[in-house]
Amino acid sequence: MHETAKTEAGTTLPPPLAPGIRGFASDWASDQRAFKNVSWGKAMMWIFLLSDTFIFGCFLLAYMTARMSTTVPWPNPSEVFALNIGGHEIPLILIAIMTFVLITSSGTMAMAVMYGYRRDRKKTAVLMLLTALLGATFVSMQAFEWTKLITEGVRPWENPWGAAQFGSTFFMITGFHGTHVTIGVIFLIIIARKVWRGDFDNERRGFFTSRKGHYEIVEITGLYWHFVDLVWVFIFAFFYLW
Amino acid sequence: MAQPAAHAEHQEHPIKLYLLVWGLLFILSICSYMVDYLGLHGYLRWSLILIFMILKAGLIVAIFMHMAWERLALIYAILLPPIFVLIFVAMMVSEAHYTLLTRIANFGAGP
Numbered sequence: 415m416h417e418t419a420k421t422e423a424g425t426t427l428p429p430p431l432a433p434g435i436r437g438f439a440s441d442w443a444s445d446q447r448a449f450k451n452v453s454w455g456k457a458m459m460w461i462f463l464l465s466d467t468f469i470f471g472c473f474l475l476a477y478m479t480a481r482m483s484t485t486v487p488w489p490n491p492s493e494v495f496a497l498n499i500g501g502h503e504i505p506l507i508l509i510a511i512m513t514f515v516l517i518t519s520s521g522t523m524a525m526a527v528m529y530g531y532r533r534d535r536k537k538t539a540v541l542m543l544l545t546a547l548l549g550a551t552f553v554s555m556q557a558f559e560w561t562k563l564i565t566e567g568v569r570p571w572e573n574p575w576g577a578a579q580f581g582s583t584f585f586m587i588t589g590f591h592g593t594h595v596t597i598g599v600i601f602l603i604i605i606a607r608k609v610w611r612g613d614f615d616n617e618r619r620g621f622f623t624s625r626k627g628h629y630e631i632v633e634i635t636g637l638y639w640h641f642v643d644l645v646w647v648f649i650f651a652f653f654y655l656w
Numbered sequence: 657m658a659q660p661a662a663h664a665e666h667q668e669h670p671i672k673l674y675l676l677v678w679g680l681l682f683i684l685s686i687c688s689y690m691v692d693y694l695g696l697h698g699y700l701r702w703s704l705i706l707i708f709m710i711l712k713a714g715l716i717v718a719i720f721m722h723m724a725w726e727r728l729a730l731i732y733a734i735l736l737p738p739i740f741v742l743i744f745v746a747m748m749v750s751e752a753h754y755t756l757l758t759r760i761a762n763f764g765a766g767p
Contacts, residue, residue, distance in 0.1 A: 434728065441729035449730050460734050471741040475748050482752035485759050492692050510689045517685060521678035524720045531668050633667060633722075640720045644713055651709035655692050656702070 459634045463641045480579035489575035519548035520643040523636045530632035542606035549599040556592045667722040677719045
């Protein structure tokens, strides 16, 4: 983070950055750095997220290919993921609740970022922990869903309702997404602890990098968290609703 | 405090905006759930799913991830490459059709 401070003072000051498409051309044609007003940490998180987009893109593509090419009918997700509440089969209800939980966690995360930049240590930490709690709730509900499906006989190679590929794509896609959520929860707790302790106010050096942290890490964590929510939007649409 | 004030690119936006987007995401999620609940079918179902999905994804990326306030250099670098995934989709659609036809031709069973 030292470098960003220096470059910000050094290179951003000369001619003001051109707006629009002209600015895009000059940024990319310029020396040393293309992302003029974005710190390396944020740029790297974005590039990581782009690569992760391709990973999930490939999973969903594999799912599409399997579903399109099978001669056996695909199980109806609306029925498979229905829950019996009070004697009524409510389609997809658990998935809908999981969606709301994740969206709520994205909202609390966005507010944590905002309070982070206002240097409101307590509110930031509390909102991040709340985000982590909602994330953990999401993972627990996913664990419940997996347990339910496994007891009903869903395996990566077979299931009672139709095309065998249903199980493998389901476990693959939701498993990878759940892993991302879990990593996000751990990441959130670590950063929330640092915020709470006031690391970014006292310029305490990090244990691993021995660099001074900034509140920007809250935004970077937020980028990852929103991405997890974003992936869920696509999984919800293509796997559960389609 | 070495960096704060000078760092002009801090993403600070009013809480109202986040609450608004949050509400919109909720409404859109309810809408996409209703598509399933009401049991809509065919092209209406698929187009509604895609519309709600794209709106939700757009709101998350633009507002929550602050992409709307970034410079074009970053926006293009991150948002244009995934277009290649769509080309991949087109390739795999044709591949899937071929596999399906081969299966029907060789194993007899039809969908």
